[in-house]
Amino acid sequence: MSAKISDLGRRREFDDLVRELRPDLYRYAFWLSRSSQVADDVVQEALLRAWKAYGGLREASAAKQWLVSIVRREHARLYERKRLETVDLAAFEEELPAPGTDPDLEKLRRAIFELEDSYREPLALQVLMGHTTREIAELMDIKEGAVLTRLHRARNRLKADLGRDKDEIRDDES
Amino acid sequence: MSDNSIETREAAGDAADPEFEALLERALRVPLPEEGRRRRQPEGGGLRWRWPAVAAVALLAIGVIFGTLKNSAFIPGGSLAGDVVAHINHEPRAISPRPASDVRPVSNHEVTQVLQAAGADMSDIGPIVRYAKLCPFRGTMVAHFVVQGEAGPVTVMLLPEEQVTGPVAVDEDGFVGTIVPLDIGGSIAVVGAPGESLEQIQREVAAALRWRL
Helix, strand or coil: CCCCHHHHHHHHHHHHHHHHHHHHHHHHHHHHHCCHHHHHHHHHHHHHHHHHCHHHCCCHHHHHHHHHHHHHHHHHHHHHCCCCCCCCHHHHHHHCCCCCCCHHHHHHHHHHHHCCHHHHHHHHHHHCCCCCHHHHHHHHCCCHHHHHHHHHHHHHHHHHHHCCCCCCCCCCCC | CCCCCHHHHHHCCCCCCHHHHHHHHHHHCCCCCCCCCCCCCCCCHHHHHHCCHHHHHHHHHHHHHHHHHCCCCCCCCCCHHHHHHHHHHHCHHHHCCCCHHHCCCCCHHHHHHHHHHCCEEECCCCCCEEEEEEEEECCEEEEEEEEECCCCEEEEEEECCCCCCCCEEEEECCEEEEEEECCCCCEEEEEECCCCCCHHHHHHHHHHEEECC
């Protein structure tokens, strides 16, 4: 990269923005890919692209959603068509070592790991990234109703795996 | 953008169980990776203790400027050789030193998968492949291997999109090696620690590699 002194101010501004959001962008990418290495790569590439396009970002308030969309696109571009068949439950132990003192936490992480992509992603977007139902719908190009259904089913699935609220969980998958 | 508080999620009808929601949030907040981009320090740095203080200050200032301009944690960049080394530093687990007895070969199936995904074919080579991964590099997906050299890990990157007109020396951050052009187009980078015997590996890989259409 041929950085110029005049870029320095914008670069610092960008780095400040990214420094705050990077941990959750990584976590979002992790739950997209279920691989720490892939997540790291995707975020790195996404931030490189984001920096190149940074001049086009007009509203700072939109930065988070903008970066999330770039991470999502990069994941799709780099991995969906060339995805290696390496993600399985055996990978779980390596990717997420047991947190130690909290068996529920490990159990829940394993359950999230096993969720279908279409359930796992909206959950991560809502809980991690703070996206609204509408924002998730726009990003995933599905209807808001579908987002709500997926979120509801994802939670039910996870609660069932945790053995919680058994009486309340209805079989609404049909 | 809304916040992601449990109250907000409750309002959307998704969080009737605050205890579960708190656990869910903790579960999704997976630990961050270790400082993967920590630069490997070149060996033989003992001289720095004998430098005059003024030199240290000057170096620090240069380091700050360079660090800001080039070496940011967020933006890779620079020459091809520099980007290769940055990529190697980006995946430090791949080159972690291990006794030869602890080196486990990657399965042929996994190597083939990586090669296929990277648009390449390669007949068998002598050294043990201890790491194989498809990686983004300068906007394309490339095969990144680490093979066991005589003294330690040797990184081999297959670079179909990177054309070099002649051998390009790599000598950065305690890594040495060469990026060589291939007759079939593209290039390969073979990089290891100083003193490692790289030429044989380079010749073997160059002879064994074919790009797939």
